[in-house]
Amino acid sequence: MTRSNMWIFILKRLVQGIFTVWFIATATFFAMHNVPGDPLLNDRATTEAIRANLQAKYGLDKPVTTQYVIYLGNLVRGDLGISFTQENREVNDIIRDHFPVSAILGILAVIFAAAGGVLWGALTAIYRNRWPDYVIMFLVILGISVPSFVVAAISQLLLVNVNDLFGTTVLPVAGWGTVLHMLVPAMVLGLGTMAYLTRLMRSSMLEIVSSDFVRTAKAKGVPPARIFAKHQLRNAILPVITVLGPSIAAITTGGFVVELVFAIPGLGRYFVQAVQQLDYTVIMGTTVFYGAFLVFMVIVVDVLYGFIDPRVRME
Amino acid sequence: MAVTDTPIDSEESFARSAGKQLAIYALYALVLLASLIYVFSLVAGRTGSGTSGGAVDVANNSVTTTLRQEPPQLDAGRSTDASSFVVLAHVMEGLLAYDDNMQLIPGMAERWEVREDGATFWIRDEALWSNGDSVTAHDFEFAWKRVVDPDTASEYAFILYPILNAEAITQGELPKEMLGVQAVDDQTLEVQFAQPTPYFDKLVAFNTYLPLQQEFYESTDGRYGADAEYMIYNGPYVVEEWIHGASMLWRKNPTYWGDHKGFLDEINAAYITTDINAKLNLFKDGQIAETQLLAPMLPEAMEKRWQIDRVMDGTVFFLEFNHREGRITDNWHFRRAMQLAQSSDELVYKVLKEAAYLPAVSLFPVWIQGLNDIFRTEYPPIEHKLNVQLAREHLEMARQELGLEEFPPIVFLTGDTPISILSSEYYQELYKQNLGLEIRIDVQNFKQRLAKMTSGEFDVVVAGWGPDYDDPLTFGDFFASWNLNNRGRYNSPEMDAQVRIAQAELDPKKRLDAFGEIQRIVYEDVTLIPMYERGWAFVVDPRLKGFKRRSVGPEVDFNFAYIEEVED
Numbered sequence: 009m010t011r012s013n014m015w016i017f018i019l020k021r022l023v024q025g026i027f028t029v030w031f032i033a034t035a036t037f038f039a040m041h042n043v044p045g046d047p048l049l050n051d052r053a054t055t056e057a058i059r060a061n062l063q064a065k066y067g068l069d070k071p072v073t074t075q076y077v078i079y080l081g082n083l084v085r086g087d088l089g090i091s092f093t094q095e096n097r098e099v100n101d102i103i104r105d106h107f108p109v110s111a112i113l114g115i116l117a118v119i120f121a122a123a124g125g126v127l128w129g130a131l132t133a134i135y136r137n138r139w140p141d142y143v144i145m146f147l148v149i150l151g152i153s154v155p156s157f158v159v160a161a162i163s164q165l166l167l168v169n170v171n172d173l174f175g176t177t178v179l180p181v182a183g184w185g186t187v188l189h190m191l192v193p194a195m196v197l198g199l200g201t202m203a204y205l206t207r208l209m210r211s212s213m214l215e216i217v218s219s220d221f222v223r224t225a226k227a228k229g230v231p232p233a234r235i236f237a238k239h240q241l242r243n244a245i246l247p248v249i250t251v252l253g254p255s256i257a258a259i260t261t262g263g264f265v266v267e268l269v270f271a272i273p274g275l276g277r278y279f280v281q282a283v284q285q286l287d288y289t290v291i292m293g294t295t296v297f298y299g300a301f302l303v304f305m306v307i308v309v310d311v312l313y314g315f316i317d318p319r320v321r322m323e
Numbered sequence: 324m325a326v327t328d329t330p331i332d333s334e335e336s337f338a339r340s341a342g343k344q345l346a347i348y349a350l351y352a353l354v355l356l357a358s359l360i361y362v363f364s365l366v367a368g369r370t371g372s373g374t375s376g377g378a379v380d381v382a383n384n385s386v387t388t389t390l391r392q393e394p395p396q397l398d399a400g401r402s403t404d405a406s407s408f409v410v411l412a413h414v415m416e417g418l419l420a421y422d423d424n425m426q427l428i429p430g431m432a433e434r435w436e437v438r439e440d441g442a443t444f445w446i447r448d449e450a451l452w453s454n455g456d457s458v459t460a461h462d463f464e465f466a467w468k469r470v471v472d473p474d475t476a477s478e479y480a481f482i483l484y485p486i487l488n489a490e491a492i493t494q495g496e497l498p499k500e501m502l503g504v505q506a507v508d509d510q511t512l513e514v515q516f517a518q519p520t521p522y523f524d525k526l527v528a529f530n531t532y533l534p535l536q537q538e539f540y541e542s543t544d545g546r547y548g549a550d551a552e553y554m555i556y557n558g559p560y561v562v563e564e565w566i567h568g569a570s571m572l573w574r575k576n577p578t579y580w581g582d583h584k585g586f587l588d589e590i591n592a593a594y595i596t597t598d599i600n601a602k603l604n605l606f607k608d609g610q611i612a613e614t615q616l617l618a619p620m621l622p623e624a625m626e627k628r629w630q631i632d633r634v635m636d637g638t639v640f641f642l643e644f645n646h647r648e649g650r651i652t653d654n655w656h657f658r659r660a661m662q663l664a665q666s667s668d669e670l671v672y673k674v675l676k677e678a679a680y681l682p683a684v685s686l687f688p689v690w691i692q693g694l695n696d697i698f699r700t701e702y703p704p705i706e707h708k709l710n711v712q713l714a715r716e717h718l719e720m721a722r723q724e725l726g727l728e729e730f731p732p733i734v735f736l737t738g739d740t741p742i743s744i745l746s747s748e749y750y751q752e753l754y755k756q757n758l759g760l761e762i763r764i765d766v767q768n769f770k771q772r773l774a775k776m777t778s779g780e781f782d783v784v785v786a787g788w789g790p791d792y793d794d795p796l797t798f799g800d801f802f803a804s805w806n807l808n809n810r811g812r813y814n815s816p817e818m819d820a821q822v823r824i825a826q827a828e829l830d831p832k833k834r835l836d837a838f839g840e841i842q843r844i845v846y847e848d849v850t851l852i853p854m855y856e857r858g859w860a861f862v863v864d865p866r867l868k869g870f871k872r873r874s875v876g877p878e879v880d881f882n883f884a885y886i887e888e889v890e891d
Contacts, residue, residue, distance in 0.1 A: 045771035050403060053777070053807030054478050057494045061476040096396040096549030097567070105567050112363045119359065123352040130345050134338045161600055168604045181608040182601055183594055184569060187364040236341035241348075269601050271389075271594040273568035281392075286770045 014314065021310060025303040032299035033083060033292070034076075040291055041072055047092055047286035066092060066288070079292070088293035093285050099293035102278055107297070109184065110267070110274035114260030116190055117198030121259070122252060124202040126245060129209020133244075134236075136214065144206065151203030160196050160269040167192060182271040193270045197263055201255050205248055212244040219243075242316075249316060253309030257302040378612040379866040381888055385589035386612045386867055386881070389605070391597050393568050398548030399533035400470040401477045405878055411530050412877035413573055413590070414558045418444050418463065418512070418527040421876060422583075423869065423883040425793060427524055431458055431534065431557065432512075439519045439829060441487075441503070444512040444527070451578040453556040458534055460506030466535035472499045479531040481807075482791060485520035519827040521834065522794040528876075529792050559585025559882060568595060586869075586885035612864040613879070618677050624862060633679045635858045637874035638789040639688050639798070642750070642852040645782050646813045651730065652782045656721035658849035661783075663714035664757040665750070666707065671855050674749045675742065679860045683853030686802075686845045687838065690874045691795050694835055698795055702839035705846045711757045718758050732763040736781035739768050743785045746854060776810040784811070785854070790875040795838045797875075799825050802841075802850050818844050865889050 048054075048062050063069040066089075067078060082089060088099035128148070132141040167181050180189050216222060217240060225235045264276035275294065282290035379386050394407040399415060402408065420430035429435075432444040450458035470477045471492045483489045487503025503515030516523070526532060535547075536555060543553045551565040559581070560573040573590040594605060602614040616624055616631065624631055642661075644652040651657055667682035681689060685704040693701035722730065733754075737747040744766060751762040767775060776784055788808075790797040800806055803822040804814040821844065824837035845851060863870050868887050871880040 044774065045768065046774045046777075047770065049770055049773040049777065050478055051773075052403065052478055052481070053810070055481070055493055055807070057473050058476050058478065058480060061473050065476060091395075094393070094395040095401065096398070096546055096553075102567075108366065112366060116360065116363060119352075119356055123349070123356065127345065127349050127352070131342070134341050134345070164601060164604050168607045171608050177608065177610075181604045181610060182596070183610075185364075187360050190360060190363065232337045232340040233344045236337075236344050240341075268596060268598050271596040271598075271601060271605075273566070273595070277568070284768060284770075 014311070018307070018311060021307045025300075025307060028303050029296060029300045033080070033296045036292060036295045037076055037079060038072075040286075040288060041075075043286065045286050047288055066090075083296065088296075089289035091282075091290050092287040093282075093290070099289050102290065103275065103293060103297055106273055106275040106278060109272060110260050110263055110276055113190065113194055113197060113263055113266070113272065113274060114256060116194035117259050117263075118201065118252065118256045119198075120194055121198035121201035121205055121255065122248065124198070125205025126209050126241075126248060128202075128206040129248075130213055130241060130244070132206065132210045133213030133217065145210075148203040148206045151199050152207075156196060156200060157265045157269065159199055160193075160266050163192055163196055164269060182269070184270075184272045189270075189272075193263075193266050193272060197259055197266045201259060205251070205255075208247055208251065209244060212247050213240060216240050216243050246313075246316065249309065249313060253305040254302065257298070257305045260301070261298045378606070378609050378864045379886055380589075381866065381886055383589060384587055384886060385591060386587060386864075386884070386886070387591045387593050388611055388613060388879070388881070389594040389596060389602055390571065390592045391595075393595055394571075396548045397554055397562070399530045400466060400475060400535065401479075401548075402530055403478050408530055409877045409879055410562070410571065410573075410592075411533065412558075412880060413560045413882060414554075414556045414562055414576070415530075415533045416558045416579075417529070417533050418446075419524055420528055421793070423871060423880075425873070425875070427528065428583075430528070431463075432527075435524060437521065437523050439516075441513065441515040442520075442523050443514070446510050446512065447580060448510070449580040450557065451580065452536060452539075453561050453576055453578050454539070455578060456536065456555075457509065458536075458557050459509040460512035461509065462534035462536050463512050463532075464504050464506045465537040465540070466533065467504050468499045468502050469535065469540075470531055471502055477531065479791075482526065482529060482531050485516055485518070485523060485526065487515040487517045489517065519829055521827075521829050521831070522792070522796055525792045525794045560590060563589075570595065584882045586883070587881065590881050606862065606864075612867045613861060613870060616860040616862060618860075621678060621860060624860075629862045630865060631860055631862055632872075633858055633860045634872040635679075635681065635688060635690050635856055635874045636789070636872075636878060637688065637690070638787050638857045639683050639686065640746075640785070640787040640854040640857065641683060641686070642854060643776075643784045643786040643811045644813075644849070644851065645779055645784070645811050646850075647779050647811075650779075650782060651721075651725060651733065654721045654725055655849065656717045656724060660714045660717035660721060660758060661754065661760075662707075662849045662852055663710045663717065665753055665852065666709040667853055667855060669709075670746065670749060674745065675855065677858075679858035681856040681858060683856050685842050685853060686851065687795055687798050687842055688790075688856050688874070691798070692793070693795075694831055698835070698838065701835065702842060704842055707846070714758060718760075730760055732761040734780075734782045735762050735764045736772060736775055736784040737764060737766055738772050738785065739766050747785055779810075779812065786810075787857075793875045795835070796825055799838050799841050802845065813850050815844065815848060815850075818848075818850075 048059060067075055091097050091099055091102060128144050132144050135141045164181055167179050171177050179192060183189055222235060222239050225239050261276065263274055264280045267274040267276045278290060279294040282294060377387065390406050392406045394410050395404060397407055397410055399411050402411060416430045418430055418432040419427050422428045431446050431450045433447040434445040436443045446458060446460055452458055467483060469475050471480050471483055471489045473493055473495045480493045488497050488501045491497040492499050492502055505513045507513050534557065539555050540547050546553045548554055551562040554562065556576055559576055559579045561576045562571060563574040564572040571592040575585050575588050579585055596602065599615055599617055602611065603620055605611045606614040644658055646653055667684065671680050671682040684707060685699065687698055689699060691698040735747050735750065737743045747764045751764060754760040754762055775781055788798060788801060800822050802809050802813045802818050804819050818841065821837045821840045825834055825841065828834040828837060859872065861872060866886055866889050867884055869883040869885050872878060873880055
């Protein structure tokens with residue numbers, strides 16, 4: 009009963025998800041075609057003949073509605089087209105080459121953020137209104153309000169100084185490829201989310217500390233460690249799980265600045281460059297891909313929720 | 324039921340045991356994180372920049388550097404961006420090339436002859452592609468015909484227009500076989516001109532004129548230049564490895580004919596980033612061999628006693644007027660008023676404050692060569708003096724000529740880079756104070772600014788122009804009425820006449836006189852207002868010698884670079 013319910017639930021969410029992705033694709037397509045500017049213009053002016061050939065090559069010579077139909081057809085077949093600016097690369101290749109990098113960085117950042125957020129959040133709740141609480145909450149405010157490009161630049165400078173101090177490369181300043189390359193960028197990327205999760209965790213803990221079932225457990229004489237782990241932490245962590253899905257998507261797609269500063273070959277850079285360059289196919293491809301990714305993560309979280317909180321499964 | 328001996332209402336003890344539990348969880352998380360990072364690093368190793376031997380690796384005779392962006396593709400016939408030009412300058416060679424002092428030297432051609440009606444190039448026997456095949460005249464004929472083919476849609480096709488029929492072919496009016504270039508035999512390339520082109524030797528050193536082997540090109544099935552394995556090379560280096568978006572490795576090309584270039588075994592472009600701060604950090608950490616320095620970085624660089632060098636990057640920035648009929652800026656008195664009310668010295672020294680920038684005084688930048696000396700030494704630009712009084716008089720004359728009660732706001736179209744916005748705001752204040760004019764700044768991104776420039780939706784646009792080849796004409800023909808880059812549609816028979824002389828005159832002195840005239844017309848007719856010439860301060864690892872940054876051609880040049888150990 010509950011199992012078949014679960015499948016129906018997943019199926020429903022998937023169908024909703026497909027509609028959402030279609031909507032994102034459509035909205036992006038028309039928004040993009042209405043953004044002022046001409047993707048085929050470049051520094052050096054070209055003749056009408058060359059321009060016409062470029063238009064034909066990218067199918068821009070057809071009416072927008074026809075382009076839309078062709079685009080949707082290709083999208084269903086999984087063909088995202090060829091990049092305008094990287095003329096010999098398919099958008100599929102760009103995503104395949106660079107998304108894993110963003111994903112690794114993003115997942116690492118999220119784990120870092122989630123582990124840190126739960127840890128610090130729980131700690132501040134336990135030591136509410138005492139000095140660990142004040143110190144951590146001060147850092148949290150800092151973490152939320154300082155933009156990531158500042159944090160990235162400062163931490164890179166710090167790396168240079170650390171390396172200088174030890175007279176050898178302790179941690180690489182930029183680049184990609186080994187464990188050591190990932191640590192600092194992932195921390196920088198996850199910092200904002202960690203701060204946010206810390207606050208979320210703290211308030212969620214405080215609410216549960218004063219709830220009836222915790223008081224009952226205490227009255228029953230349940231050992232404090234068990235109360236903390238089973239009654240408090242497990243309940244308080246639910247809101248954190250809820251925002252984790254969107255956070256993964258947001259972090260994975262929002263790494264542009266960190267990727268730039270640390271010279272990391274992720275997809276974020278391509279996404280931002282594409283918008284600046286009006287690279288239609290890459291804009292469409294990455295937006296739809298990111299959109300689908302976000303929708304997928306939300307579904308995963310909904311399903312995950314059922315496992316963690318028995319109350320959700322009952323409904 | 325187990326009874327704990329601690330009172331249940333004790334906050335202190337609860338906190339302690341909860342904290343212990345939390346510490347255990349944290350330990351679990353740490354172990355999980357460590358193992359995850361390990362797994363990720365195995366995956367990432369396949370997409371990364373790999374190991375690098377630091378800025379200068381004496382033992383392996385290699386250097387590490389950066390690229391400003393991922394080359395979109397390395398098909399020379401279609402490349403348009405600075406990054407691709409840098410790579411191509413190291414892995415390919417044209418008929419002619421430049422030495423380390425920007426003098427033309429033989430490349431693939433061991434001899435050449437430029438005549439009034441055409442040119443002949445004799446290609447050297449020992450010129451080889453990296454696959455061992457000979458580089459022949461046919462490779463040039465094939466490459467050039469492909470560039471002008473409208474199906475190729477090369478944005479740089481215009482640079483082949485001096486060749487007979489090139490323009491008509493790009494317009495689709497003639498078949499590409501009609502292009503005035505022919506391989507007489509494997510060694511001899513004959514070119515016919517559309518009109519006399521005395522600077523043709525300089526043109527063939529440009530990227531769009533690079534050769535392409537037909538057989539190899541066809542074997543790539545339209546993917547030529549997309550990846551390292553879809554290319555063959557005839558320059559001093561080859562692209563050994565190209566990890567998109569991450570890094571590129573160039574290795575010495577064993578089949579390269581000469582021994583005057585390519586002294587390094589390996590050049591590792593290990594980082595792709597535009598972030599100058601990140602590059603400086605990499606340099607400080609000993610990871611890259613050279614980097615640019617912005618003004619705020621100079622004090623630290625001097626403190627560290629780095630050897631700081633500077634170079635003009637070749638580009639001239641200027642206020643370009645909209646000369647279309649009906650525009651206020653079509654009025655000469657109005658333009659003259661704007662010219663007289665400003666001075667580029669103030670812009671550069673008091674506003675932009677970039678040490679390596681120069682106030683621009685002409686359409687022609689400071690480094691352009693003349694006959695025997697620097698062009699601007701031989702043909703000094705008219706000296707400009709700020710004269711607000713005279714400017715106001717001209718403004719009044721403009722107002723009367725245009726029959727206006729009051730001037731409407733002047734639309735200043737500008738790009739979205741910090742420096743163009745800063746400049747625009749400076750002019751906004753300046754013209755308000757000096758002339759009482761209201762400037763409306765229209766900030767647009769790159770593509771939209773170009774769109775508005777092309778359609779003429781501006782009065783003044785903050786624009787710039789960089790050189791393609793080392794001849795004054797690369798700037799000199801900018802304001803010809805037929806030049807599509809003349810987006811302000813300046814149209815003057817006097818200018819056109821001088822550009823025609825500059826293009827076709829065979830006597831070098833008379834040809835340079837024409838450029839002198841163009842320089843004068845640009846000032847007197849106020850075709851534009853020069854702003855600044857962009858330059859860079861940069862620092863190079865002391866062990867790396869012969870490295871160049873250039874005003875024209877590749878912005879960074881390792882062709883003549885070699886390593887020399889420094890005694891401490």
